[in-house]
Amino acid sequence: MLEVSELETGYGETRVIHGLSLNAVPGRMLAILGRNGAGKTTTLKAIMGLLPAAGGDIRFQGKSLVGTAPYDIAKHGIAYVPETRDIFPSLTVRENLMLAARMAPRDATWTLERVFEFFPRLGERLNNGGNQLSGGEQQMLAIGRALLMNPKLLILDEPTEGLAPIIVRQIHDKLAALKEDGMTMILVEQNFGFATSLADEVVIVGRGRSVWEGLSADIRADTDTQHKWLGV
Ligand code: ATP
Numbered sequence: 001m002l003e004v005s006e007l008e009t010g011y012g013e014t015r016v017i018h019g020l021s022l023n024a025v026p027g028r029m030l031a032i033l034g035r036n037g038a039g040k041t042t043t044l045k046a047i048m049g050l051l052p053a054a055g056g057d058i059r060f061q062g063k064s065l066v067g068t069a070p071y072d073i074a075k076h077g078i079a080y081v082p083e084t085r086d087i088f089p090s091l092t093v094r095e096n097l098m099l100a101a102r103m104a105p106r107d108a109t110w111t112l113e114r115v116f117e118f119f120p121r122l123g124e125r126l127n128n129g130g131n132q133l134s135g136g137e138q139q140m141l142a143i144g145r146a147l148l149m150n151p152k153l154l155i156l157d158e159p160t161e162g163l164a165p166i167i168v169r170q171i172h173d174k175l176a177a178l179k180e181d182g183m184t185m186i187l188v189e190q191n192f193g194f195a196t197s198l199a200d201e202v203v204i205v206g207r208g209r210s211v212w213e214g215l216s217a218d219i220r221a222d223t224d225t226q227h228k229w230l231g232v
Contacts, residue, residue, distance in 0.1 A: 020039070047186075075103075093125050097112060118174070
């Protein structure tokens with residue numbers, strides 16, 4: 001569904017990614033793993049058109065996204081939940097969700113009602129401001145907002161960061177349910193156990209390149225690669 005080949009990108013003159021390839025397959029979850037600063041978030045920003053591709057290609061359902069504006073990439077059906085979650089702190093939960101619901105296609109399968117069924121906690125916090133939510137609630141809101149866009153591909157950047165173990169387990173179960181429902185996902189994670197228990201495939205980013213790719217089960221069994229590239 002999404003094919004990144006030999007991507008090169010970075011910030012201004014600084015090249016951070018030099019030759020990264022990955023492939024997200026319909027109905028499956030791909031985890032992007034790597035040490036701090038390896039370039040995982042930078043890769044996601046390039047996919048979303050927030051950073052220019054200086055080389056290589058990014059193809060979504062066969063068409064190149066290179067040079068496409070972030071808004072149009074979202075309209076093509078890629079939703080991005082950034083590490084910073086980026087919810088509007090001064091708007092209520094309802095208002096945050098309404099903004100996304102306006103962008104939903106007419107034949108939307110993810111409606112506000114379905115998001116509240118999926119995350120009952122959001123329904124209970126409807127009139128609370130974004131700045132009054134716990135970290136876990138903010139993450140649910142960020143994911144709920146992405147789902148309202150009815151994406152074909154959902155990209156999540158470190159959804160467990162800063163969350164208590166019990167909330168991490170809840171997010172794990174929600175992502176497993178989305179997978180069960182057939183959602184195609186890309187997950188960036190520092191939490192190796194979390195990522196490999198959910199993902200079908202894994203790509204490891206090291207020094208701005210894809211250095212290993214394979215099945216989750218294979219990387220779980222491959223402690224040498226874990227030590228070398230992940231410091232697990
Ligand atoms: P983390 O898990 O720490 O978020 P990451 O793998 O997502 O790590 P990136 O955030 O993609 O890593 O960062 C890759 C490199 O790009 C790092 O060396 C970082 O210092 C650099 N970098 C990140 N953001 C910027 C920026 N806005 N300007 C310049 N360099 C940046």
